[in-house]
Amino acid sequence: MPPSLVIYVTQSFDSDAGRCIRAAADSPYRVVVVCEEPPRAIPDGLRDLISVYEEVDDVFDPGVIVRAIARLQASRASIRVLFSDDERAQVPLARVRAALKLPGLPFDTARNFRDKALMKRVWKTHGIPCADYRLVRTESAAVNAASALGLPLVMKPIDGMRSANTYRIRSLLDVRRYFDGVRAASPRGVLIEQFVDGEELSCEVVLHKGRLVWYSSTNYIPPPLKVVERRGEHFAVVLPRERQGADTTRAAGIAARAVRSLGLRTGMSHVEWFRRADGSVVISEAAARVPSAAISTLAHLADGTHLIDLWVRLLVLGQVDAPPPRRFAAAAVFLRGSGRGRIRAVRGLPGVIEKSGPLIVAADYPAVGTAIERDWDGNGSILFRSPSTRAVVEAVEHARRTIRITGW
Numbered sequence: 001m002p003p004s005l006v007i008y009v010t011q012s013f014d015s016d017a018g019r020c021i022r023a024a025a026d027s028p029y030r031v032v033v034v035c036e037e038p039p040r041a042i043p044d045g046l047r048d049l050i051s052v053y054e055e056v057d058d059v060f061d062p063g064v065i066v067r068a069i070a071r072l073q074a075s076r077a078s079i080r081v082l083f084s085d086d087e088r089a090q091v092p093l094a095r096v097r098a099a100l101k102l103p104g105l106p107f108d109t110a111r112n113f114r115d116k117a118l119m120k121r122v123w124k125t126h127g128i129p130c131a132d133y134r135l136v137r138t139e140s141a142a143v144n145a146a147s148a149l150g151l152p153l154v155m156k157p158i159d160g161m162r163s164a165n166t167y168r169i170r171s172l173l174d175v176r177r178y179f180d181g182v183r184a185a186s187p188r189g190v191l192i193e194q195f196v197d198g199e200e201l202s203c204e205v206v207l208h209k210g211r212l213v214w215y216s217s218t219n220y221i222p223p224p225l226k227v228v229e230r231r232g233e234h235f236a237v238v239l240p241r242e243r244q245g246a247d248t249t250r251a252a253g254i255a256a257r258a259v260r261s262l263g264l265r266t267g268m269s270h271v272e273w274f275r276r277a278d279g280s281v282v283i284s285e286a287a288a289r290v291p292s293a294a295i296s297t298l299a300h301l302a303d304g305t306h307l308i309d310l311w312v313r314l315l316v317l318g319q320v321d322a323p324p325p326r327r328f329a330a331a332a333v334f335l336r337g338s339g340r341g342r343i344r345a346v347r348g349l350p351g352v353i354e355k356s357g358p359l360i361v362a363a364d365y366p367a368v369g370t371a372i373e374r375d376w377d378g379n380g381s382i383l384f385r386s387p388s389t390r391a392v393v394e395a396v397e398h399a400r401r402t403i404r405i406t407g408w
């Protein structure tokens with residue numbers, strides 16, 4: 001019998017790559033790694049898990065991947081899965097699957113997940129609750145769209161990440177002020193959306209053959225846009241112990257419909273959503289991937305589930321284990337500095353350690369003298385865990401109120 005292969009594509013050996021390779025190797029199939037680094041960069045613990053290693057010069061070029069696979073198929077191997085945890089590889093790999101008739105995320109689906117204008121169009125036709133929007137290419141079209149949709153609005157790239165080049169629009173003057181910058185970051189068009197007021201949350205959903213088989217929700221405190229707007233605002237992600245609040249179950253059902261409408265049948269999706277004051281759910285966006293490391297870490301702290309293992313096992317073996325009971329709530333607080341330049345002082349940490357010390361499971365405290373980071377993950381973080389969701393939320397709120405990081 002020709003061997004069955006699982007092909008994993010990555011630009012480099014970051015820690016998630018190691019986890020993906022280990023999870024893929026925990027199967028009856030041979031693991032092929034396609035990577036831009038030379039073979040000597042393979043970390044020691046991974047070497048024995050990799051059957052074939054293909055060094056290539058561009059993992060995001062479908063032609064390069066097709067040629068790497070052609071070399072493998074000379075041995076008449078059959079390919080079971082071709083995957084990557086890098087969002088930038090999704091559309092190129094879907095192109096390869098289409099060309100070689102491989103199973104996995106189809107091309108149209110990959111594109112729906114990577115282009116927020118296509119995503120919203122699909123959702124509108126399927127009746128998924130989401131913000132009204134326009135896709136525009138010129139400043140005057142942006143002003144017209146803003147007038148038609150009504151203020152306030154959000155202006156953002158169609159394939160943005162980490163809230164980069166994303167702006168709250170309060171006036172038509174704001175449209176003119178920010179348009180060129182967003183356009184430069186998003187040459188295929190700029191999205192203008194009605195501003196959704198509410199709490200912001202994530203919902204990770206796992207679908208197997210179209211059926212929702214697993215979900216988990218986290219709260220963002222405050223919404224990421226507010227975080228990047230205000231220097232010194234600490235950002236927190238809270239994973240409640242209670243897996244199935246009435247509204248998270250409802251949101252998970254809507255999130256599952258939303259990602260199914262984009263074409264996902266088997267896989268994990270990181271969906272972001274708003275809970276408005278009246279309790280209604282508005283879906284914000286969806287990615288066909290595991291969530292950020294922060295959310296994966298919280299899930300692991302809460303019940304031992306590692307989301308990368310769960311995802312790879314689903315892709316490779318088509319299996320999802322029932323979630324174990326959750327013994328803890330967990331949260332991450334990302335500490336951000338106000339002012340510019342370098343950190344001059346960090347205040348309030350001793351009080352947080354005194355009050356919430358027993359809940360702290362890991363911490364990376366910001367160091368005086370380092371440059372202040374503007375991103376939502378800031379200059380350091382504290383991870384909290386407790387059997388009580390309320391205790392975790394209180395620790396988070398206390399840390400957000402008390403810790404002050406100032407610059408020069």
Ligand SMILES: Nc1ncnc2c1ncn2[C@@H]1O[C@H](COP(=O)(O)OP(=O)(O)OP(=O)(O)O)[C@@H](O)[C@H]1O
Pocket residue numbers: 131154156159160161162163164166193194195196197200223224225226272284285
């Ligand atoms: N229509 C909207 N109404 C209110 N806030 C919004 C809206 N669209 C975006 N935002 C805010 O901007 C942030 C970034 O937008 P979005 O999630 O679309 O982009 P992103 O950069 O892809 O984020 P990610 O890092 O999650 O991939 C959101 O987390 C949210 O706080």
Ligand SMILES: [Mg+2]
Pocket residue numbers: 162163272285
């Ligand atoms: Mg987002």
